[in-house]
């Protein structure tokens with residue numbers, strides 16, 4: 001698209017009061033890896049209605065759309081993305097009714113996990129240390145410690161690029177290990193309805209404390225990272241294979257396979273997406289050669 005056409009979109013967003021927006025927004029500021037070039041336009045639509053208007057208008061104008069949660073599972077190209085990035089951080093409703101919650105896509109998962117424990121509801125303790133938004137977690141079927149989103153999801157409300165909304169049931173979402181149909185569509189997730197179980201606040205809080213401590217021990221949380229880089233292949237942890245291939249601590253530029261946990265790649269300061277990708281390629285190649293195991297990316301790459 002031409003500069004003139006982008007300006008037209010900016011003017012429209014301003015005039016329709018869609019919400020805050022930023023041109024050439026550095027994606028490094030919006031990802032946990034602190035990596036990534038500029039997004040042509042980042043927009044924070046104030047309401048679902050404004051999301052609908054924005055999606056419809058951008059589609060009519062032929063502008064590419066991307067959806068962003070907390071940016072904790074994203075590797076964005078150094079060149080950035082020529083797209084309208086819809087930031088979901090403003091969609092933060094949280095409505096409880098008995099053991100069910102209707103929560104907005106932009107709600108931090110950890111906040112939802114704590115809110116459930118505060119109500120003596122169990123089921124979301126596993127999510128306490130997952131730094132993403134609910135929307136991202138619903139796409140990725142995020143999970144840890146034997147729990148995953150699909151255990152709780154009743155339904156998900158989505159919006160298509162014409163601004164129409166519809167509700168998808170758990171059966172329609174095709175969940176499996178870190179996988180969902182949502183990953184392969186261009187639907188914006190607006191909210192999710194989750195079912196929890198009656199529990200005990202103290203027990204939930206104790207479990208959450210244990211999980212957070214285990215993460216601090218095992219994961220390189222002191223440096224910017226994108227969480228687990230590869231999905232665990234059947235028959236063992238991805239980190240174990242990478243370690244056994246002798247790659248722990250390998251550095252390319254300012255990116256490094258973490259000496260603490262080999263399935264994490266850390267940014268030592270100013271790392272490039274290309275450097276992370278080079279480490280990923282190297283790990284995939286050597287693990288395949290040495291063990292005949294194919295490592296599949298868990299992180300989503302934006303190019």
Ligand SMILES: Cc1cc2nc3c(=O)[nH]c(=O)nc-3n(C[C@H](O)[C@H](O)[C@H](O)COP(=O)(O)OP(=O)(O)OC[C@H]3O[C@@H](n4cnc5c(N)ncnc54)[C@H](O)[C@@H]3O)c2cc1C
Pocket residue numbers: 032066067068069070071072073074088105106129130131132133134135136137138139140141142143144187188189190219221225226227228300
């Ligand atoms: C330190 C650390 C630890 C982690 N631990 C875990 C873990 O234990 N288990 C686990 O499963 N993951 C883990 N992750 C990965 C990550 O936190 C999860 O995958 C999380 O669910 C991603 O959510 P997000 O909001 O950050 O998504 P983003 O990174 O913003 O986006 C991820 C994908 O989802 C899409 N998306 C996001 N929101 C929406 C929406 N509303 N509508 C449509 N598409 C959307 C994006 O377009 C993108 O394709 C970890 C990450 C880090 C950095």
